[in-house]
Amino acid sequence: xxxxxxxxxxxxxxxxxxxxxxxxxxxxxxxxxxxxxxxxxxxxxxxxxxxxxxxxxxxxxxxxxxxxxxxxxxxxxxxxxxxxxxxxxxxxxxxxxxxxxxxxxxxxxxxxxxxxxxxxxxxxxxxxxxxxxxxxxxxxxxxxxxxxxxxxxxxxxxxxxxxxxxxxxxxxxxxxxxxxxxxxxxxxxxxxxxxxxxxxxxxxxxxxxxxxxxxxxxxxxxx
Amino acid sequence: xxxxxxxxxxxxxxxxxxxxxxxxxxxxxxxxxxxxxxxxxxxxxxxxxxxxxxxxxxxxxxxxxxxxxxxxxxxxxxxxxxxxxxxxxxxxxxxxxxxxxxxxxxxxxxxxxxxxxxxxxxxxxxxxxxxxxxxxxxxxxxxxxxxxxxxxxxxxxxxxxxxxxxxxxxxxxxxxxxxxxxxxxxxxxxxxxxxxxxxxxxxxxxxxxxxxxxxxxxxxxxx
DNA sequence: GTCTATAACGCGATAGAC
DNA sequence: GTCTATCGCGTTATAGAC
Numbered sequence: 034x035x036x037x038x039x040x041x042x043x044x045x046x047x048x049x050x051x052x053x054x055x056x057x058x059x060x061x062x063x064x065x066x067x068x069x070x071x072x073x074x075x076x077x078x079x080x081x082x083x084x085x086x087x088x089x090x091x092x093x094x095x096x097x098x099x100x101x102x103x104x105x106x107x108x109x110x111x112x113x114x115x116x117x118x119x120x121x122x123x124x125x126x127x128x129x130x131x132x133x134x135x136x137x138x139x140x141x142x143x144x145x146x147x148x149x150x151x152x153x154x155x156x157x158x159x160x161x162x163x164x165x166x167x168x169x170x171x172x173x174x175x176x177x178x179x180x181x182x183x184x185x186x187x188x189x190x191x192x193x194x195x196x197x198x199x200x201x202x203x204x205x206x207x208x209x210x211x212x213x214x215x216x217x218x219x220x221x222x223x224x225x226x227x228x229x230x231x232x233x234x235x236x237x238x239x240x241x242x243x244x245x246x247x248x249x250x251x252x253x254x255x256x
Numbered sequence: 257x258x259x260x261x262x263x264x265x266x267x268x269x270x271x272x273x274x275x276x277x278x279x280x281x282x283x284x285x286x287x288x289x290x291x292x293x294x295x296x297x298x299x300x301x302x303x304x305x306x307x308x309x310x311x312x313x314x315x316x317x318x319x320x321x322x323x324x325x326x327x328x329x330x331x332x333x334x335x336x337x338x339x340x341x342x343x344x345x346x347x348x349x350x351x352x353x354x355x356x357x358x359x360x361x362x363x364x365x366x367x368x369x370x371x372x373x374x375x376x377x378x379x380x381x382x383x384x385x386x387x388x389x390x391x392x393x394x395x396x397x398x399x400x401x402x403x404x405x406x407x408x409x410x411x412x413x414x415x416x417x418x419x420x421x422x423x424x425x426x427x428x429x430x431x432x433x434x435x436x437x438x439x440x441x442x443x444x445x446x447x448x449x450x451x452x453x454x455x456x457x458x459x460x461x462x463x464x465x466x467x468x469x470x471x472x473x474x475x476x477x478x479x
Numbered sequence: 480g481t482c483t484a485t486a487a488c489g490c491g492a493t494a495g496a497c
Numbered sequence: 498g499t500c501t502a503t504c505g506c507g508t509t510a511t512a513g514a515c
Contacts, residue, residue, distance in 0.1 A: 039480085053379045057280045060508060078480095136314045155433075156372075158277040177450050191449050194441050195430070195457050195483055202429020203422040203465075210378075210421065218417050234418050242426075242461050255503055262498080283490060294499055299500095300494060 040078050042068040048089045050147040056086055056159055071169065087165045090154070093147050094166070098173050114184045114240045121177070122232050130228075141211060141228050148208040181193040185243060192245055200239050207231065262279045263301050265291040271312045279309055279382055310388045311376070316370050317389070320351040321396050328403065337463045344400070345455050353451075364434055364451050371431040379467040408466060415468055423462050430454065 045067035050059045061082060065072045073117055079085040101124045108120050129147045130140035154162045207214070211228060218226045269291035271281045284305060288295045302308040324347045331343050352370045353363035377385045405416055431438070434451060442450045 049452065055379070056280070057278065058381055062508075071480095072509095073483085073511080074481070082509070129509090153379060155377060156278070158281055164472055172364050191441055191447060191453075192457060193435065194444075195449070195454055196461065198430045198433065199426040199461055201456065203426040206425025206429060207418070207421045214417065214421055218414055220394065221417075222414055224414060226418070230414075231418055234415060238419065238422055238465050241464055241467075244464075284492090285490075294501090295491095296493080296501090297499070305491065 039068075039070050042070055042088055043075060043078065043085070044092055045161075047085055048093075048146060048150065051086065051089060052149040055153055056157055056162075060176075061085075066144070083161050086159065086162055090150065090162065090166065092171070093129060093150075094170060097124065098132055098170050100124050100128045101177075102173055107175065108180075114243055115236055117177075117181055117184060118236045118239050122236065126232075137227070144228065145209060146204055146210045148211075152205045154207050169196050181243075185245075188243075188245055196243050196245070200242055203239065203242070204235065207235065262291075262293050262297055265293055266298060266301065266308070267312055267315055269371060270308055273372065274309065274312060275372040278376055278380055279385075280380065284308075299479065306384050309385055311380065313373065313389065314392070315350055316373075317393060318347065319441075320347065321393050322350045323347050325396055328399070331403075334378065335407050337404070337466055338459055340400075340404055340407060341459045341462050342470065349451075349455075350428070360450065364438075366466055368432060368434045371428055371434075375428045377430050387390075391445065396413070404466075408468075411466075419466050423465055431459065472479075 043064065043087050047059075047064045050064055053059075061075050062072060064085075066074060075082070075085055079088055100122065104120050108116060125144065126140075130144040132143060135143065153159070153241075154166060178197070181197075182188070182190075185193065188196075208231075211231060212229075215226055218224065227243060266287065270282070270287045272291060273287055284298050287308075288298060293363060298305070298308055302311055324344065327343050327347050331339060348367065349363075352368040355363075355366060358366065376382070377389060401420070404420075405411070405413075408416065411419075427432075431454075434454060437454075438449055441447065
C-alpha cells in the first residue's frame with residue numbers, strides 16, 4: 034500500500050517545492066526525487082508539468098471553494114463587511130490550514146504555502162494556470178464580490194474595484210510571508226505573534242480600507 | 257553611434273522581459289534577440305545573468321533612492337502619515353515614471369514594470385537579488401520606516417509591523433497590475449481611471465489602514 | 480504501474496577569429 | 498567590442514524492458 038499513493042506523494046512534494054521556489058524554478062527531477070518516486074511518473078500520472086501545477090491547485094481550491102459556498106449560504110441576510118471577511122478567512126483556516134494532525138505552527142505553514150501558490154499564479158507567467166482558475170472558480174469569485182459590494186451601498190463602483198485590489202494585495206502578500214514577518218517581529222521584540230493575531234488585525238484593517246470617507250470632488254461620479 | 261549603446265539596449269530589453277515573464281523564465285537568448293545584440297554580449301558586459309538582473313534594478317533604484325532621500329530631508333518636521341506616503345509616491349512618479357518623452361500611458365507602463373520587478377524580487381527565489389537590495393538600499397528603507405513610526409506615536413510596535421506588510425502588499429500588488437485593473441474598469445464601466453486616480457485613492461487608504469482604532473481587549477499587551 | 484535509458488531540446492557561459 | 502561556434506549541463510518528455 035506504500036505504492037498506490039504515488040500520486041499523493043507527487044502532489045505533496047510539488048506543492049511544497051512550487052511554493053518555495055516558484056513553478057519555473059522547480060524541475061520534475063527535484064519533485065520526483067523529493068517524493069521518492071520515479072522521474073517518469075509525473076508524466077505518466079498527470080501528463081505534463083502544467084497539468085501537475087493545475088492538479089496541485091485543484092486539490093486545495095476545490096474543498097475551499099465548496100466550503101466557502103456553503104458558508105456564504107449560512108451568512109445570507111447579514112450585511113457586515115467584517116462578517117464577510119471573517120467568513121472568508123475562517124473558511125480558509127478550516128479547509129486549508131486545519132488539516133487533521135497538524136499543530137498550529139504546521140497549520141501556518143500550510144496556509145502560507147497556499148497563499149504563495151496563489152500569489153505566484155498571478156506573479157509568474159503561468160497563463161494556463163490563471164485561465165484554469167478563472168474557468169473553474171470564477172463564478173464563486175463573482176458571487177463573493179457581489180456580496181461584498183452589497184454591504185457597501187454608497188460606494189463608487191470604480192473606487193470599489195481599486196479598493197478590492199488594495200485588499201487582495203494586502204492579504205496575499207501578508208499571508209504569503211507570514212513566517213518571515215513573524216521572524217522579524219520575534220527578533221525585534223522577543224514577542225510571539227501568531228496568525229490569529231495577524232488575522233484579527235487584518236480583518237478590521239480590510240474593513241477600514243473599504244470604507245470610503247467622502248467623495249472626492251475632482252472626479253464626478255458616472256450616472 | 258548606434259553601437260556604443262549596447263549596454264543600454266540590453267538593460268532596456270531585459271527590464272521589459274523580466275517584468276513580463278519573471279527572471280527564471282527569461283533566457284539570455286530572448287533578451288539579446290529582443291535587444292538586437294549578440295548572445296555573448298551579456299556575459300561580456302555584465303559578467304553573468306545575475307549581475308544583469310542586479311544592474312536592471314540599480315538603474316531604477318539608484319536615482320529613486322537618491323531623490324527620496326533628498327525629498328525626505330525637505331519634509332523634516334512634518335508629522336503627517338499622508339505626507340510621508342505622498343512623498344514616497346511622488347518620488348516614485350518623478351524618478352521612475354516621468355522619464356523625458358513619455359506620454360502618460362507610457363509612464364504607467366514604466367511604473368508598473370518597476371513594481372513588478374520589485375515584487376518578483378521577493379516572490380521568486382532570487383536570493384542574490386534580495387541580498388543586493390538590502391545591502392544597497394537598506395539604510396534608506398529603515399530611515400523611512402522610522403519616520404513613519406514617528407507619525408503614529410501611540411501605535412503598538414508589533415501591530416505596526418503587521419500593518420506595514422498589509423500596506424506593502426496593497427501597494428506593490430496594485431501598482432504591478434495597474435493596467436489590467438484599468439482594463440477591467442474600462443470594460444465594466446466605460447470609464448477611464450488613471451494612475452493618478454489610483455494613487456489619490458491609495459494614499460488615504462494606506463493612511464486609514466495605519467490608524468489602529470483601539471486596543472482590542474482580548475489580547476493583553478506584552479510588558 | 481514502475482523502472483532505466485535516452486531522445487530532443489534550451490540553457491548559461493566561453494573560446495577564439497575578426 | 499562583436500561575432501560564430503560550441504561546450505557542458507539540466508530540462509521535459511518518451512520508448513521500451515520488466
